[in-house]
Amino acid sequence: MFPxxxxxxxxxxxxxxxxxxxxxxxxxxxxxxxxILHFRTPEIPTELDVASLTNLAVLCDNxxxxxxxxx
Numbered sequence: 877m878f879p880x881x882x883x884x885x886x887x888x889x890x891x892x893x894x895x896x897x898x899x900x901x902x903x904x905x906x907x908x909x910x911x912i913l914h915f916r917t918p919e920i921p922t923e924l925d926v927a928s929l930t931n932l933a934v935l936c937d938n939x940x941x942x943x944x945x946x947x
Contacts, residue, residue, distance in 0.1 A: 900938065905931035913944055 909932065911919045924932070936942045 900934065902931040902935060904928065905935045908932055909935055909939075909941060909944070913941070 905928065908920070908928075910916075932945065933942075936945055
């Protein structure tokens with residue numbers, strides 16, 4: 877998940893879990909993006925309000941996933 881030497885990678889073991897903060901992460905937008913990436917088509921809404929669409933666009937831009945949501 878992380879490149880070699882990433883700070884969150886240090887001191888990890890299979891019995892130890894670490895909290896990784898995702899700043900500016902909108903959980904509903906993340907859920908929607910996962911549904912898109914995993915082709916869960918019936919669960920993807922056909923309409924979004926402006927705030928939800930904005931949050932999805934910001935998330936896609938932050939994680940370089942804009943190509944996944946092109947029409």
